[in-house]
Amino acid sequence: MSHYFIMAENGEQATKKRRIGSKFVMTFLILCLISTFSFPSLMKDEVVNSEVANKQKKEIELPQTSSNSINEKVVYLTFDDGPTIATDDILDMLQEHQANATFFMLSPQMEERPDLVKRIVEDGHAVGLHAVTHDINHFYQSQQTALAEMNQTQEVLKKITGIESTLIRTPYGSVPYLTDPFRKVLKEAGYELWDWNIDSRDWELPEGKYVENVVSSMESMEKDSVTPLVVLLHDQAKTAKYLPQLLTYLTTNGYQMKKFDASVAPMQFKCYDRCYRLDIP
Numbered sequence: 001m002s003h004y005f006i007m008a009e010n011g012e013q014a015t016k017k018r019r020i021g022s023k024f025v026m027t028f029l030i031l032c033l034i035s036t037f038s039f040p041s042l043m044k045d046e047v048v049n050s051e052v053a054n055k056q057k058k059e060i061e062l063p064q065t066s067s068n069s070i071n072e073k074v075v076y077l078t079f080d081d082g083p084t085i086a087t088d089d090i091l092d093m094l095q096e097h098q099a100n101a102t103f104f105m106l107s108p109q110m111e112e113r114p115d116l117v118k119r120i121v122e123d124g125h126a127v128g129l130h131a132v133t134h135d136i137n138h139f140y141q142s143q144q145t146a147l148a149e150m151n152q153t154q155e156v157l158k159k160i161t162g163i164e165s166t167l168i169r170t171p172y173g174s175v176p177y178l179t180d181p182f183r184k185v186l187k188e189a190g191y192e193l194w195d196w197n198i199d200s201r202d203w204e205l206p207e208g209k210y211v212e213n214v215v216s217s218m219e220s221m222e223k224d225s226v227t228p229l230v231v232l233l234h235d236q237a238k239t240a241k242y243l244p245q246l247l248t249y250l251t252t253n254g255y256q257m258k259k260f261d262a263s264v265a266p267m268q269f270k271c272y273d274r275c276y277r278l279d280i281p
């Protein structure tokens with residue numbers, strides 16, 4: 001009996017085990033079926049979601065890329081020492097080529113031709129302060145004389161146009177005479193110093209040779225990915241005469257001609273050990 005019992009027990013246990021086993025297999029198969037249908041869709045969702053995320057990421061990144069101006073060719077044309085009898089012609093040409101520029105002006109010139117100062121502003125160009133005397137010995141005599149010349153030029157600009165400018169360019173550029181104490185005083189007064197990295201040499205080169213000079217400088221700087229490109233020109237008749245050649249080159253080569261604004265960090269010469277005080281008794 002005990003043996004039968006054992007057998008019976010064993011038989012029941014075996015049946016139980018088979019039932020448990022088959023339940024387990026069934027559960028396993030159901031799980032497999034569920035996983036076959038559900039996991040691929042989950043995985044697909046993940047792929048889709050990651051694609052959406054990537055797309056969104058790209059969409060977010062794209063404006064940053066374009067605002068970084070990687071594919072944008074920009075040049076900043078600057079005209080010093082005006083306004084003069086050439087200003088009207090220069091403004092007409094800029095208008096024709098949908099170009100903007102920045103004019104660093106002298107206060108006596110502004111007082112002589114206030115209507116041109118007004119037109120420069122009305123045409124949408126940037127205005128900056130250059131000096132009163134343009135005389136090295138006076139302007140760079142001390143920090144106070146430099147600041148006084150800029151403040152006086154500012155007053156004249158405000159009187160004529162009603163606006164003020166923080167943009168300044170010191171006579172002949174900041175190197176070699178604008179030493180650190182000068183820079184500090186001008187900066188504390190709120191002025192932003194702008195030099196250039198392409199000297200057109202329009203005041204010395206004969207018969208429009210300055211255009212070739214600017215073009216070759218731009219080409220070599222473009223190869224080295226230099227930005228921003230800031231061209232020094234002068235508000236004078238001999239520059240105006242050949243300006244259409246330069247503007248046509250820039251337009252046909254896809255350059256946008258812009259004026260300085262707050263989005264561009266000022267371009268300044270580095271002093272290194274080249275800056276020194278004038279030896280004025």
Ligand SMILES: [Zn+2]
Nearest residue numbers: 080081171172
């Ligand atoms: Zn000048």
